[in-house]
Amino acid sequence: MKVQSVRGTRDFYPDEMAVRNWLFERWRAASRRAGFVEVDGPVLESLDLYTEKSGPEIAEQLYCLDDKKGRRLALRPEFTPTLARMIAARQAALPTPIRWFNISRCFRYERAQRGRLREFFQWNVDLIGVEGEIADAECISLAVDAMREVGLGPDDVEIRLNDRRLLSALVRHLGIAQERVGEVFGILDKRDKVPAERVQAMLADAGLEAAQREGIERILSWQTLDDIDAAERATPEVARAADGLKRLLRMLADYGIADWCRFNIGIVRGLAYYTGAVWEVYDRNGKFRAIFGGGRYDRLLGDVGGHSMPACGFACGDAVLGLLLKERGLGPEEGFETDYYVAAWDPDWPKMLQMVRHLRSRGKRVQFDLKGSKINRQSKNAISSGARFVVVIGDKEAPWPKVLVRDLRQGTVSQPMAYRKVGDEGQ
Amino acid sequence: MKVQSVRGTRDFYPDEMAVRNWLFERWRAASRRAGFVEVDGPVLESLDLYTEKSGPEIAEQLYCLDDKKGRRLALRPEFTPTLARMIAARQAALPTPIRWFNISRCFRYERAQRGRLREFFQWNVDLIGVEGEIADAECISLAVDAMREVGLGPDDVEIRLNDRRLLSALVRHLGIAQERVGEVFGILDKRDKVPAERVQAMLADAGLEAAQREGIERILSWQTLDDIDAAERATPEVARAADGLKRLLRMLADYGIADWCRFNIGIVRGLAYYTGAVWEVYDRNGKFRAIFGGGRYDRLLGDVGGHSMPACGFACGDAVLGLLLKERGLGPEEGFETDYYVAAWDPDWPKMLQMVRHLRSRGKRVQFDLKGSKINRQSKNAISSGARFVVVIGDKEAPWPKVLVRDLRQGTVSQPMAYRKVGDEGQ
Numbered sequence: 001m002k003v004q005s006v007r008g009t010r011d012f013y014p015d016e017m018a019v020r021n022w023l024f025e026r027w028r029a030a031s032r033r034a035g036f037v038e039v040d041g042p043v044l045e046s047l048d049l050y051t052e053k054s055g056p057e058i059a060e061q062l063y064c065l066d067d068k069k070g071r072r073l074a075l076r077p078e079f080t081p082t083l084a085r086m087i088a089a090r091q092a093a094l095p096t097p098i099r100w101f102n103i104s105r106c107f108r109y110e111r112a113q114r115g116r117l118r119e120f121f122q123w124n125v126d127l128i129g130v131e132g133e134i135a136d137a138e139c140i141s142l143a144v145d146a147m148r149e150v151g152l153g154p155d156d157v158e159i160r161l162n163d164r165r166l167l168s169a170l171v172r173h174l175g176i177a178q179e180r181v182g183e184v185f186g187i188l189d190k191r192d193k194v195p196a197e198r199v200q201a202m203l204a205d206a207g208l209e210a211a212q213r214e215g216i217e218r219i220l221s222w223q224t225l226d227d228i229d230a231a232e233r234a235t236p237e238v239a240r241a242a243d244g245l246k247r248l249l250r251m252l253a254d255y256g257i258a259d260w261c262r263f264n265i266g267i268v269r270g271l272a273y274y275t276g277a278v279w280e281v282y283d284r285n286g287k288f289r290a291i292f293g294g295g296r297y298d299r300l301l302g303d304v305g306g307h308s309m310p311a312c313g314f315a316c317g318d319a320v321l322g323l324l325l326k327e328r329g330l331g332p333e334e335g336f337e338t339d340y341y342v343a344a345w346d347p348d349w350p351k352m353l354q355m356v357r358h359l360r361s362r363g364k365r366v367q368f369d370l371k372g373s374k375i376n377r378q379s380k381n382a383i384s385s386g387a388r389f390v391v392v393i394g395d396k397e398a399p400w401p402k403v404l405v406r407d408l409r410q411g412t413v414s415q416p417m418a419y420r421k422v423g424d425e426g427q
Numbered sequence: 428m429k430v431q432s433v434r435g436t437r438d439f440y441p442d443e444m445a446v447r448n449w450l451f452e453r454w455r456a457a458s459r460r461a462g463f464v465e466v467d468g469p470v471l472e473s474l475d476l477y478t479e480k481s482g483p484e485i486a487e488q489l490y491c492l493d494d495k496k497g498r499r500l501a502l503r504p505e506f507t508p509t510l511a512r513m514i515a516a517r518q519a520a521l522p523t524p525i526r527w528f529n530i531s532r533c534f535r536y537e538r539a540q541r542g543r544l545r546e547f548f549q550w551n552v553d554l555i556g557v558e559g560e561i562a563d564a565e566c567i568s569l570a571v572d573a574m575r576e577v578g579l580g581p582d583d584v585e586i587r588l589n590d591r592r593l594l595s596a597l598v599r600h601l602g603i604a605q606e607r608v609g610e611v612f613g614i615l616d617k618r619d620k621v622p623a624e625r626v627q628a629m630l631a632d633a634g635l636e637a638a639q640r641e642g643i644e645r646i647l648s649w650q651t652l653d654d655i656d657a658a659e660r661a662t663p664e665v666a667r668a669a670d671g672l673k674r675l676l677r678m679l680a681d682y683g684i685a686d687w688c689r690f691n692i693g694i695v696r697g698l699a700y701y702t703g704a705v706w707e708v709y710d711r712n713g714k715f716r717a718i719f720g721g722g723r724y725d726r727l728l729g730d731v732g733g734h735s736m737p738a739c740g741f742a743c744g745d746a747v748l749g750l751l752l753k754e755r756g757l758g759p760e761e762g763f764e765t766d767y768y769v770a771a772w773d774p775d776w777p778k779m780l781q782m783v784r785h786l787r788s789r790g791k792r793v794q795f796d797l798k799g800s801k802i803n804r805q806s807k808n809a810i811s812s813g814a815r816f817v818v819v820i821g822d823k824e825a826p827w828p829k830v831l832v833r834d835l836r837q838g839t840v841s842q843p844m845a846y847r848k849v850g851d852e853g854q
């Protein structure tokens with residue numbers, strides 16, 4: 001019986017695992033520089049946690065299961081609801097602002113395709129307890145820092161920034177009722193994925209009149225916040241949201257990352273829980289869909305049973321970003337995978353193991369022949385093991401407790417030396 | 428609506444996450460010293476992968492689900508079947524020996540209790556392609572190295588070592604048919620968990636005669652391999668298995684870990700796929716059930732559709748080990764969580780952000796006040812953020828671009844200094 005892996009999942013052989021570890025380490029390092037600490041929760045959560053708050057698209061994509069007592073469970077499709085649950089459970093004890101990050105395995109039953117996996121990883125960053133734009137800016141700055149850390153620059157990617165409060169006020173200013181705004185946002189979020197006519201048709205289906213659809217088209221053509229016209233500006237909600245967004249853009253300039261960021265009124269984000277600033281990262285070549293994004297979600301904590309608290313953050317999956325990094329040739333540098341390979345002319349476990357123990361106790365990564373192979377075969381295995389040095393036991397020039405050390409990079413061989421002196425090579 | 432977490436799962440708040448990261452880093456470091464490379468696979472696998480090979484106990488504990496096309500999936504209860512699948516898929520291309528390790532989240536629907544969780548982590552080590560005892564010894568040595576790394580010693584834990592081939596030959600020597608051996612092993616594996624009379628009753632239920640049950644009782648009382656009697660010794664399978672176990676014990680002495688290891692004929696391991704040496708780690712105080720264990724499983728690769736290959740390894744869960752470490756007071760050392768906290772007399776984003784950028788670009792972990800708090804409140808927040816240094820902007824002694832640096836450990840304050848010079852403190 002040959003069992004296959006499940007579609008939309010990945011096997012991480014050593015090369016792929018090295019890339020994943022490289023990326024995760026960079027996410028962790030950037031998060032810690034920005035003063036965030038790591039947390040995690042379970043993969044298994046109650047279905048209730050997602051059905052109401054993640055929005056219909058995610059709810060449809062849930063992997064659900066019943067446990068043996070008939071409780072409805074789900075595999076987490078994202079981390080934010082877990083985070084909100086964790087904060088709600090200890091809200092009184094946690095000092096604010098809460099600065100948490102997390103790298104979690106998530107699950108969504110989507111059509112498996114390029115950059116869309118059913119099982120993937122997500123880097124989550126959440127800053128809880130701060131109302132001002134500085135919190136949004138702090139999150140965006142961390143996102144940029146992590147992109148720099150993996151080798152991307154402002155010529156590679158762009159952050160498109162908007163505020164749901166602004167777009168919502170503008171949509172209402174067109175005479176569209178408050179209760180339709182969510183539906184309109186859902187349609188606008190699909191703009192990248194479906195043709196323009198289809199968007200217009202969906203807006204018409206949603207009951208928007210021709211003038212309202214034209215108004216939306218006009219708004220979506222804006223390039224800067226100065227494109228807001230005087231009548232719109234006179235609406236207090238529009239003015240307030242536009243001013244907030246201007247403050248945010250100014251702060252991003254103070255962070256030194258203005259060249260990464262641009263206002264884009266068309267950004268709404270798919271998830272239902274965003275309430276303020278929203279942003280998405282795109283590659284400048286337009287080859288991929290949004291790489292990742294985030295925003296402000298001031299009501300989520302209250303919705304899962306805690307007290308309401310201002311909150312913002314972002315989530316970055318590893319799939320699309322991974323494709324972009326691969327395309328740009330960015331990833332871990334190749335190095336030696338093994339420090340020392342211990343070889344012996346005659347298999348002699350006590351001597352070999354003494355050598356191995358000595359080197360490992362000094363923190364070295366050590367391999368040796370486990371099969372009693374001939375010395376030539378051991379030399380070949382040393383190379384394929386990615387070793388920097390080979391220790392040779394039993395050479396007639398260097399009788400035990402002396403050994404020879406061959407440097408595979410330099411192509412040199414040491415003088416006979418006591419085995420206990422080996423370990424400082426290449427420092 | 429207040430949503431609860433699922434029973435048997437854990438939330439990792441920053442303190443618990445720090446412990447988990449500390450443990451995982453030690454597992455990784457020990458694995459790499461022993462020349463193992465990291466791999467991973469999916470959490471979602473086909474149910475088929477487990478139903479036949481993991482043994483009935485694990486199959487009962489599976490979390491199963493159907494995807495939308497009706498395919499039967501399961502959440503991995505352990506990593507080894509995934510590993511076997513991955514190797515079978517690339518068997519021709521992978522040079523042997525294969526030395527892989529993995530840290531994976533696993534799922535078992537067990538009765539949740541102390542040290543038994545439904546969602547837990549497991550460190551897996553597998554060495555594939557080597558028949559000799561050296562491979563078993565290499566795995567046990569790595570297990571010991573990792574225990575040393577977390578602060579445990581041979582006075583804390585003991586490795587109990589056996590060989591299924593030996594026990595199987597002895598059981599058959601009692602006149603028990605080959606096809607009953609698996610069942611007898613299953614009963615013996617429960618010895619720790621149920622009273623002795625119950626074990627005897629189960630053996631009787633399995634059809635063992637009184638003399639056979641007494642024979643098993645006698646064998647289980649052995650302390651060393653020399654307790655094997657002459658008639659048993661004369662059976663070639665017994666002699667061969669006993670000699671192999673002696674060679675293994677001698678190698679463990681060559682690794683310098685004889686004081687950690689002891690022969691114990693009663694060790695069988697619960698999983699169905701073990702075929703040779705088996706071992707389990709116990710705490711010397713006998714307070715916990717087996718902490719972890721491993722063994723040889725030479726047939727598993729053939730069973731999942733590859734060519735048969737010799738293999739051995741072990742898996743170490745984080746739950747019981749975590750309880751032991753906690754009991755012994757072992758874990759990460761407390762340190763400063765933040766390098767610099769940037770405080771300002773007057774909230775002034777451009778200056779504060781310039782200071783923050785400067786320090787983060789030098790790799791420092793930096794926090795600052797996001798709420799426009801008064802300077803006294805900022806000082807308190809600096810302490811609760813776990814900062815080592817506080818940079819004060821806007822003190823009248825040190826007008827911008829000068830700042831003061833307060834050392835929270837020493838209780839000292841620097842002379843006014845240019846903000847660009849900050850960053851070498853505490854090196």
